[in-house]
Amino acid sequence: MNLLPLILYAAAGIAYAVHFARRDAGAGRTATTLLLLGVLSHTFVIGMQTMEVRHVPFANPSRAVATFVWLLTLSYLYLELTTDERSMGVFVLPIIIGLQLIPVLNPGVENKDPVLDSPWFWVHVASLLFAYASFGLAGVLGVTYVLQFKEIKKKHLGYFYMRLPSLQILDRMNSRATATGWTFLTVGLIVGVVWTLEARRLAPGNTNLQAMSLDDPKIFFAVLTWAVYSFAVLARKIMGWNGRRAAWLSALGFVIVLLTFLPLSYFVKTSHTF
Amino acid sequence: MHLFLLGVSHRTAPVDLREKLDFSSRDVGAAVEALAARSSAAESVVLSTCNRSEIYVAGTSTATARDEIVRFLSEYHDLPAESFTPHLFFFSETEVARHLFRVAAGLDSLVVGEPQILGQVKEAFRAAAERRCTGPVLRKLFDWSFNVGKRVRSETALGEGAVSISFAAVQLARKIFGRLHGRRVLVVGAGEISTLTAQHLRAHGVGEVAITSRTAAHAQALATEVAGHWVPWDGFATALANADIIVTATGSQRPIITRALVESALGRHRREPLFIIDVAVPRDVDAAVGEIEQVFLYNVDDLQTIVQENLSKRSGEIERAEAIVNEELARFLVWQRSRGAIQTVVALRERFDSIRRAELQRLESKLGGLPPETRALFDQVTRLIVEKLLLDPTEQLKGLPDEETQVAYTEAVNRLFRLRDDSGPGDPATSSDDVTPAQRRSR
Numbered sequence: 201m202n203l204l205p206l207i208l209y210a211a212a213g214i215a216y217a218v219h220f221a222r223r224d225a226g227a228g229r230t231a232t233t234l235l236l237l238g239v240l241s242h243t244f245v246i247g248m249q250t251m252e253v254r255h256v257p258f259a260n261p262s263r264a265v266a267t268f269v270w271l272l273t274l275s276y277l278y279l280e281l282t283t284d285e286r287s288m289g290v291f292v293l294p295i296i297i298g299l300q301l302i303p304v305l306n307p308g309v310e311n312k313d314p315v316l317d318s319p320w321f322w323v324h325v326a327s328l329l330f331a332y333a334s335f336g337l338a339g340v341l342g343v344t345y346v347l348q349f350k351e352i353k354k355k356h357l358g359y360f361y362m363r364l365p366s367l368q369i370l371d372r373m374n375s376r377a378t379a380t381g382w383t384f385l386t387v388g389l390i391v392g393v394v395w396t397l398e399a400r401r402l403a404p405g406n407t408n409l410q411a412m413s414l415d416d417p418k419i420f421f422a423v424l425t426w427a428v429y430s431f432a433v434l435a436r437k438i439m440g441w442n443g444r445r446a447a448w449l450s451a452l453g454f455v456i457v458l459l460t461f462l463p464l465s466y467f468v469k470t471s472h473t474f
Numbered sequence: 475m476h477l478f479l480l481g482v483s484h485r486t487a488p489v490d491l492r493e494k495l496d497f498s499s500r501d502v503g504a505a506v507e508a509l510a511a512r513s514s515a516a517e518s519v520v521l522s523t524c525n526r527s528e529i530y531v532a533g534t535s536t537a538t539a540r541d542e543i544v545r546f547l548s549e550y551h552d553l554p555a556e557s558f559t560p561h562l563f564f565f566s567e568t569e570v571a572r573h574l575f576r577v578a579a580g581l582d583s584l585v586v587g588e589p590q591i592l593g594q595v596k597e598a599f600r601a602a603a604e605r606r607c608t609g610p611v612l613r614k615l616f617d618w619s620f621n622v623g624k625r626v627r628s629e630t631a632l633g634e635g636a637v638s639i640s641f642a643a644v645q646l647a648r649k650i651f652g653r654l655h656g657r658r659v660l661v662v663g664a665g666e667i668s669t670l671t672a673q674h675l676r677a678h679g680v681g682e683v684a685i686t687s688r689t690a691a692h693a694q695a696l697a698t699e700v701a702g703h704w705v706p707w708d709g710f711a712t713a714l715a716n717a718d719i720i721v722t723a724t725g726s727q728r729p730i731i732t733r734a735l736v737e738s739a740l741g742r743h744r745r746e747p748l749f750i751i752d753v754a755v756p757r758d759v760d761a762a763v764g765e766i767e768q769v770f771l772y773n774v775d776d777l778q779t780i781v782q783e784n785l786s787k788r789s790g791e792i793e794r795a796e797a798i799v800n801e802e803l804a805r806f807l808v809w810q811r812s813r814g815a816i817q818t819v820v821a822l823r824e825r826f827d828s829i830r831r832a833e834l835q836r837l838e839s840k841l842g843g844l845p846p847e848t849r850a851l852f853d854q855v856t857r858l859i860v861e862k863l864l865l866d867p868t869e870q871l872k873g874l875p876d877e878e879t880q881v882a883y884t885e886a887v888n889r890l891f892r893l894r895d896d897s898g899p900g901d902p903a904t905s906s907d908d909v910t911p912a913q914r915r916s917r
Binding site for chain 2: 283357368
């Protein structure tokens with residue numbers, strides 16, 4: 201079921217690459233149309249899965265990745281349609297396509313543990329996935345900022361200079377995406393703690409719930425992510441860390457997000473099973 | 475209807491002659507009206523810029539067109555014809571369209587790809603259209619040229635990248651700051667390039683321009699010119715701390731902006747970037763200033779390198795732009811040919827319809843007793859039969875691939891259906907919309 205969105209995302213990715221390389225407005229419009237179709241088909245898939253398991257499907261690593269991809273695509277489309285700036289597409293689409301491969305190759309089975317049947321849990325996961333999507337965008341904006349900055353600073357006005365928006369716009373968009381992501385991450389983590397305490401009380405025999413602490417690698421990395429982004433937000437406000445420093449921080453933050461999200465979910469034994 | 479073009483440009487005439495033949499300093503609309511009044515031109519447009527004066531004409535007389543326009547130029551500018559005729563170029567038919575398309579695309583400009591020319595072509599056409607000196611042929615030709623200009627700009631990089639030092643500086647500022655609204659500029663010294671750069675920055679909406687110079691009178695004069703304000707020389711360091719963009723061009727033999735000065739001006743909490751454009755020789759800004767994280771420092775050589783790179787990039791795009799011109803020219807010629815066939819198509823339709831009506835008339839005695847609805851149905855059915863019979867021949871005549879085939883086909887149709895007996899030789903010049911400006915204005 202996840203294959204159709206993947207095909208449409210891949211086609212959009214090719215169109216964004218053509219648009220970026222040739223600066224062809226027609227290819228840009230085609231790319232946006234394909235991405236809209238991709239996200240529509242993805243909405244349909246997620247809708248079907250929601251009807252099947254009676255909640256949004258993200259209590260399983262692969263389905264959580266698929267939902268993250270869906271949110272990242274929606275966030276990117278929001279950014280593109282509000283700024284009329286398509287040059288980010290060529291950087292965002294590889295992430296979207298790469299991550300969407302995971303649910304296609306390994307669909308997984310949705311976890312139907314009754315302990316997850318709490319509104320706190322869904323707010324926790326939805327907030328974190330949206331925060332990660334915002335960080336994904338901030339990371340891409342950070343990388344493009346660095347590319348643009350280097351070309352202008354070193355006086356080699358080349359490929360990226362001709363294609364990327366101004367440093368100021370990239371920095372502002374990065375700041376907004378990071379602040380949005382940080383807000384949702386904070387809410388998600390607080391709600392996660394509240395839910396864990398409540399769930400422990402309701403299901404005292406659940407070993408996973410009892411083992412949830414900072415020692416757990418997934419939880420440790422989630423808190424580390426929060427620390428990095430809190431520093432990024434505060435450093436910008438207080439110490440004037442904008443521009444290149446902020447760009448590097450958002451790129452680093454997103455690497456930690458991906459580490460929290462992928463290898464830890466699949467390869468490391470953790471009490472946090474999704 | 476035939477197309478002619480006569481003119482001078484930077485390719486054929488020196489600047490002093492171009493100045494003498496210039497229309498742009500006077501009323502171009504009045505000039506085109508004067509031309510229309512004294513020539514047989516059915517349609518005319520005068521395109522006059524600092525690099526060209528060109529007269530586009532659509533008319534019926536091929537023999538006298540050139541002489542008429544030369545006489546007009548001579549009388550209008552009060553110049554003996556011999557003084558400019560060796561520098562004139564004269565094009566007719568397809569070459570007129572090709573030339574105008576190249577002009578609108580920026581391919582014939584002194585600085586290839588410069589963007590102003592398309593607006594100037596539009597303005598020239600508007601001035602002629604307002605005086606009712608244009609008609610269907612030039613309207614189509616100029617509309618087509620606007621489209622060619624737009625296509626070349628959107629599909630090639632011919633107009634991309636600044637090709638002057640001052641504009642390169644403004645483009646860089648826009649890549650650093652995005653919109654320049656509200657940005658503060660400090661101009662140090664008052665040279666030619668710094669003045670031009672300040673003017674360009676002002677045109678791009680910067681919020682404030684401060685000018686300082688050791689010679690207060692120079693700074694005050696430039697402040698008036700660019701709607702800025704003068705800052706005394708001893709307030710230079712404070713002005714530097716407040717600026718987002720600094721343009722410096724003093725005659726100092728030693729750097730006046732050092733790393734220590736900039737660092738102390740920026741302080742510990744300065745977040746915004748600082749863009750310094752040093753167009754002075756010898757340089758006004760110590761190279762170490764460029765090492766500060768948020769400072770972008772460009773000197774005159776850096777900007778010159780950008781300009782040279784952009785020029786060479788533009789020349790690499792010429793081939794693609796020429797391909798677009800050729801493609802659009804081929805389409806335009808198809809349109810022109812289809813226009814040539816219209817007369818024959820109209821005559822053919824009239825012949826068929828007259829036969830239809832004559833037959834209905836002949837059968838009037840037999841049809842007279844029928845109810846009005848049935849007669850209306852007869853009329854409608856016979857008209858539809860004629861329409862269907864003529865559909866394919868009409869399309870074929872309009873879409874003929876070349877002029878030779880078109881002449882052969884229209885001749886054959888004229889003979890087969892005896893069209894000339896009714897409608898004459900079928901010269902498109904007699905078309906109802908091909909009238910002289912005088913006739914058009916009197917309507």
